[in-house]
Amino acid sequence: MNSNFLQTPIVYLKGVGPNRAELLRTELGIESFQDLLQHYPNRYLDKTQYYKIAQLKDSGADVQILGKIIHLKTVEQKRGKRLVATFKDETGQMELVWFRSQKWIRENLKLNEPYVVFGRVNKYGSIFSMPHPEMELQKVHQAGLKISMQPIYPSTEKLANSGITNRIVSKLVQQLFIETKNQFPETLSLVLLEELKLISKSEALFNIHFPKNQELLAKAQFRLKFEELFYVQLQLLNKKAVRKQKIKGLAFDQVGASFNQFFKNHLPFELTNAQKRVIKEIRNDLGSSAQMNRLLQGDVGSGKTIVALMCMLLAIDNNYQACLMAPTEILANQHYNGLKELLGEMDITIEILTGSVKKSVRKGIHERLENGELNILVGTHALLEDKVQFQNLGLAVIDEQHRFGVAQRSKLWQKNEVPPHILVMTATPIPRTLAMSLYGDLDISVIDELPPGRKPIKTVHRYDANRLKVFQFIKDEIRKGRQVYIVYPLIQESEALDYKDLMDGYESIARDFPLPDYQISIVHGKMKPADKDYEMERFVKGETQIMVATTVIEVGVNVPNASVMIIESAERFGLSQLHQLRGRVGRGAEQSFCILMTSHKLSSDAKTRLETMVRTNDGFEIAEVDLKLRGPGDLMGTQQSGLLNLKIADIVKDNQILKSARYYAIQVLKDDPKMAKPENIGIRQAYINLSKDKAIWGYIS
């Protein structure tokens, strides 16, 4: 069987005409034989087991029932008529219903003979009903029990209504196995098959669709999951290797005056061991002549900024410029001010470029950037504009990367003839498993330690009914000189309502915390940037004690004196967002608090989120829970990567297989980087087919 055969359009499969082909394409994305082959069942029905009518639930699930038809009638309805059979087993009765082919069915159905019916049940009033059941006389069913597990395929309402039932899909797959004689090219090497005790590709494919028994099903699943993850890893690793070889990087081979001077005279604190380790990792990268593409993960407050600065100093020491891009103006400003303060009297020129920088000023910045006068440019995506030309950009740091898309990152690449080194910083911890899949072609550094002396933030969950007590607590803290954030959700779909909540909340806070004792700032997305900055500044300077805001403050803002974070309607926030928000406090020496306010009505997921927040401050642990709750599809970056459109493996549940797949992918490439050895021919071919098959790989700069 040659693998090109599998690319045959599905319309050429016996049993598929143009109509079905179109439905399969639009409803399931099945276009070729290959796609159908990989349309794996999502569960299996034990054909030897029957559901009892008395146990039926209104779940819309497919069930198999053994019983007899005791009565058949035609019912007139508004449009046409329907044929209704009363179907009975020893526990009760239900209805089988037909809207089409009634004549044929009426003539062929046998009353009072045991039938096995299969299909989806709905409940109408107190009666369960199964429209267009698949049915067989029990004796036929029994005779045909070569396989006891029937595949149940993912389907859609429209497909089922168009007569492409589960049985039809199953038949089509059978037809495919007939036409291919169940001979599929092996896609893994013998070495791997033997070492991992994997069954062959053909055997796996057959048993995933038509399992002979539980054991073979498990083996088939394992083999196919492994294979899927193995190729994902192979692709990522290969990409990384190619990048390292092919793309010449700028070698920062000297550690010079700026870095050393800063280290000796300007470090405001002792670096944590994690910071030291990460700086060393980055220095090694920058010193080699390969282009660096590194993801720096560190929980909120772990001190990524100073790491970024020291890397930028390395660039400057090697006569290159550096830039730092942040997702919002507030953050860019904060970085700019923070960096300037850290640099002190050092002879480093630094500027900020955002959307609100005046044209005249902007022009000057463009010039100084181009003639190399400027060392560091901080900014928002304004940095990406074509007008912004560096003399020699050596390092681009991107903060809070999930706010930027791939296209934007690749723009940065093109800011220099030889691509600059890229350091992407993120405070949203990505579970290792996901990072391996998503960013397998990036190098990853992790700051897994907070600066010393931080008191863990105390987090509590309070119901709205306790608001008075919470307000009293806020007053006590403010009396001690602290500042407080009060955050309201803002979700695009319900924006108008959310703004109303925010303004109502603001008014009630203004009543409870009256002038002149209390000063309140308010910041939200509908304000002009200048007004936002003004309000923000007042809070940063300590002129206001309370900051009422939407999630615009989520990212990066640093006000060490703010020690209380109140999150309103906390049940509406996702876990990572809650964690980000909480990270706004706990930055000073004082004990900090996070209070999650909710109503009494909580979904079970919301309860898990709140409990997790109360239990732990560990961003990685939180990320793991988040991943379990939401699945990888919702997490940052995964939509655009397309990488997680896995057919059978599950990043979360198949964590162990993923690790093993990565391990073996590394081994194969280490031993045979070009996959050219005879034993790797199958791998190489599959790899090439995958690469041209789906354009899912070019997702990362």
Ligand code: ADP
């Ligand atoms: P994030 O990783 O969230 O960007 P920042 O870089 O903003 O964190 O650092 C958070 C705070 O911790 C800043 O006020 C910073 O000055 C301080 N900080 C960073 N590293 C250390 C350290 N090694 N010791 C003490 N304080 C530190």
Ligand code: MG
């Ligand atoms: Mg930061």
